[in-house]
Amino acid sequence: NAGVTQTPKFQVLKTGQSMTLQCAQDMNHNSMYWYRQDPGMGLRLIYYSASEGTTDKGEVPNGYNVSRLNKREFSLRLESAAPSQTSVYFCASLQGAPTDTQYFGPGTRLTVL
Amino acid sequence: AQSVSQHNHHVILSEAASLELGCNYSYGGTVNLFWYVQYPGQHLQLLLKYFSGDPLVKGIKGFEAEFIKSKFSFNLRKPSVQWSDTAEYFCAVIETGGFKTIFGAGTRLFVKA
Numbered sequence: 001n002a003g004v005t006q007t008p009k010f011q012v013l014k015t016g017q018s019m020t021l022q023c024a025q026d027m028n029h030n031s032m033y034w035y036r037q038d039p040g041m042g043l044r045l046i047y048y049s050a051s052e053g054t055t056d057k058g059e060v061p062n063g064y065n066v067s068r069l070n071k072r073e074f075s076l077r078l079e080s081a082a083p084s085q086t087s088v089y090f091c092a093s094l095q096g097a098p099t100d101t102q103y104f105g106p107g108t109r110l111t112v113l
Numbered sequence: 114a115q116s117v118s119q120h121n122h123h124v125i126l127s128e129a130a131s132l133e134l135g136c137n138y139s140y141g142g143t144v145n146l147f148w149y150v151q152y153p154g155q156h157l158q159l160l161l162k163y164f165s166g167d168p169l170v171k172g173i174k175g176f177e178a179e180f181i182k183s184k185f186s187f188n189l190r191k192p193s194v195q196w197s198d199t200a201e202y203f204c205a206v207i208e209t210g211g212f213k214t215i216f217g218a219g220t221r222l223f224v225k226a
Contacts, residue, residue: 031212040122042203042218043157050212058213090157098207099145099164102214104157 002026004105006091012111013081021076021108023091031094032074033102034058034066036087043090049074081112115140117206119217126194127225134189134220136204143209146187148178149216152200160202163187164209174198196226 007022023032030051035043035058045058047066055066063085065077074093078085088109092102120135138144148160161172168180178189187204204217 033214035216040218042117042119043205043216045214045216048212048214056213059215092157094212098210098212099162101159101162102147102149102157106156 004091004093004103006089006105006108008108009106010109012113013078014113015082017081018077018079019081020078021089021091021110022073023075023105024073025091025093025103026072027093027095027103028071029093029095029103030071031096032068033092033094034064034074034076035090035092036060036085037090037107038087046076046089081110083112086110086112115206115208115213115215117204117215117217119202119204119220121220122218123221123223125223125225128196129193130224132189132191132194132198132222134202134204134222136187136189136217138185138187138204138206138215140185140206140208145207145209146178146180147205147207148172148176148187148189149203149205150200151203151219157203160189194222194224196224198222199224 004025033048034046049055049068052071091105094102118137145164147162149157151157163170171177
């Protein structure tokens with residue numbers, strides 16, 4: 001099992017460019033999450049998908065969109081990147097109940113110039 | 114809105130010292146509580162969790178945490194730290210029955226050999 005995989009690992013964008021961060025899990029988990037990690041602010045939830053076919057906003061959804069493509073894949077799109085979106089982005093998955101453990105991917109380090 | 118406060122952003126200890134990291138949350142309902150750890154260069158992983166029963170929970174690597182409902186706290190403890198405990202520690206909360214996860218800002222622990 002690869003667990004949770006994310007692509008790309010690193011990305012540099014110019015202000016106004018768009019891109020999609022990809023996340024996939026092979027654990028047959030129902031729920032998936034996107035977080036951003038910034039120094040001194042911990043992990044902040046951007047969007048989550050409690051189950052296939054559903055998505056909900058987290059704490060900081062502005063400037064992002066998500067797609068739960070199927071049970072395995074959950075992508076995060078930046079339509080018009082801004083320097084404030086420079087961050088490390090983590091994807092996570094959770095099997096079923098909220099009491100289950102979240103499994104995290106390795107992260108994508110994004111820099112917006 | 115839910116929030117999670119971790120009181121110490123940076124902690125430096127010598128090996129064999131005792132550790133206590135504070136975590137307080139604000140939420141009126143019942144919650145599930147987690148501590149995750151991120152070792153240098155590694156994915157976030159679960160240390161321990163509480164969702165019901167004995168408020169003193171034990172996790173991996175000798176860590177434990179106590180849920181005190183009246184204080185809205187879930188402090189992490191370890192009687193004797195090791196150099197290998199150097200990492201960033203995150204407290205997280207999910208409201209019971211929900212999937213939205215709120216993380217604290219994290220505490221960076223450095224253990225001197």
